[in-house]
Amino acid sequence: MRGWLVVNSFVESEKFAQIYSLLLDAAAAHGISLLQLCGDELCDVVGGGFQDKELPDFAIFWDKDILLARLLEDAGVRLFNCADAIDLCDNKAKTYIRLARAGIRIPKTVIAPMTFEGVGCSRLDFLDKAIERLGLPLVIKEVYGSFGRQVYLARTRREAEDIIEAIGYKGFVLQEFAAGSAGRDLRINIVGERAVATILRQNENDFRSNVSGGARMEPYTPSEAQERIAVDAVRALGLDFAGVDVLFGADGEPLICEVNSNPHFKNTLDCTGVDLAEHIMGHIQSKLT
Numbered sequence: 001m002r003g004w005l006v007v008n009s010f011v012e013s014e015k016f017a018q019i020y021s022l023l024l025d026a027a028a029a030h031g032i033s034l035l036q037l038c039g040d041e042l043c044d045v046v047g048g049g050f051q052d053k054e055l056p057d058f059a060i061f062w063d064k065d066i067l068l069a070r071l072l073e074d075a076g077v078r079l080f081n082c083a084d085a086i087d088l089c090d091n092k093a094k095t096y097i098r099l100a101r102a103g104i105r106i107p108k109t110v111i112a113p114m115t116f117e118g119v120g121c122s123r124l125d126f127l128d129k130a131i132e133r134l135g136l137p138l139v140i141k142e143v144y145g146s147f148g149r150q151v152y153l154a155r156t157r158r159e160a161e162d163i164i165e166a167i168g169y170k171g172f173v174l175q176e177f178a179a180g181s182a183g184r185d186l187r188i189n190i191v192g193e194r195a196v197a198t199i200l201r202q203n204e205n206d207f208r209s210n211v212s213g214g215a216r217m218e219p220y221t222p223s224e225a226q227e228r229i230a231v232d233a234v235r236a237l238g239l240d241f242a243g244v245d246v247l248f249g250a251d252g253e254p255l256i257c258e259v260n261s262n263p264h265f266k267n268t269l270d271c272t273g274v275d276l277a278e279h280i281m282g283h284i285q286s287k288l289t
């Protein structure tokens, strides 16, 4: 079986390189020939079908270049994950809309009204309404973001105003703060329809529990309800695999925080010894043979 590992052309980071090499190693161990390609090597005329390339049986799409993903699918390549699923996960507002439609529990969320570059939010009536609905403190998240860097906590209306002003014209959501989850959450890694490795992440110094922000991690066995909500989210979003962030709700019930279609699974590997790449290759083989 021949596959491509499609990665971003411009991001150069050790963190990403580690993930690529784990995927390449796991492919080799499964007897799959996996060729790493950057997006710019696939930059071609729209509708041309990548004529100078022999198309693979599948591609692992480890990028957020949704347009390229769609072109590959149009040329007949099966993507893991597929373009629609990556698109839904990349934009947190799209994720929440899809999860709500499927009846999956998320923290109460308000999507900020759309604006334009140079215009920003010139009226903040929606903020007052959001505070009324969600209370304070509340979480503000840019729709595009990772590693907790574009996620903020507003304790007062004034803080929320400053955050919104700094965000400018980019899309964002306002969200109920899950107080029972302050500084802690679960990363449940799903492949197919099963949780293959879960970690509990905790940070005493920040409300965000991203490991890159200094959270400690420990292996964790999810409850049935925690595993079920993560699997349901993956199914609702049309994913083959994902790193699902799950919060502890007020009543102890789990809530979906966000879903990562291209999860950084090196932390999970270090913490649990489970290599997601191995499971991903097994899943691809089971789907294609």
Ligand SMILES: Nc1ncnc2c1ncn2[C@@H]1O[C@H](COP(=O)(O)OP(=O)(O)O)[C@@H](O)[C@H]1O
Pocket (backbone or CB within 6 Å): 107, 139, 141, 145, 146, 147, 148, 149, 150, 151, 175, 176, 177, 178, 179, 181, 182, 183, 184, 185, 207, 208, 209, 210, 245, 247, 257, 258
């Ligand atoms: N509504 C919320 N209530 C409490 N904590 C939250 C909430 N949303 C996010 N967090 C915390 O912030 C972290 C980062 O948010 P997340 O939505 O996962 O964005 P990112 O893509 O940057 O990881 C989460 O892992 C969680 O610890």
Ligand SMILES: [Mg+2]
Pocket (backbone or CB within 6 Å): 147, 148, 245, 258
């Ligand atoms: Mg996250």
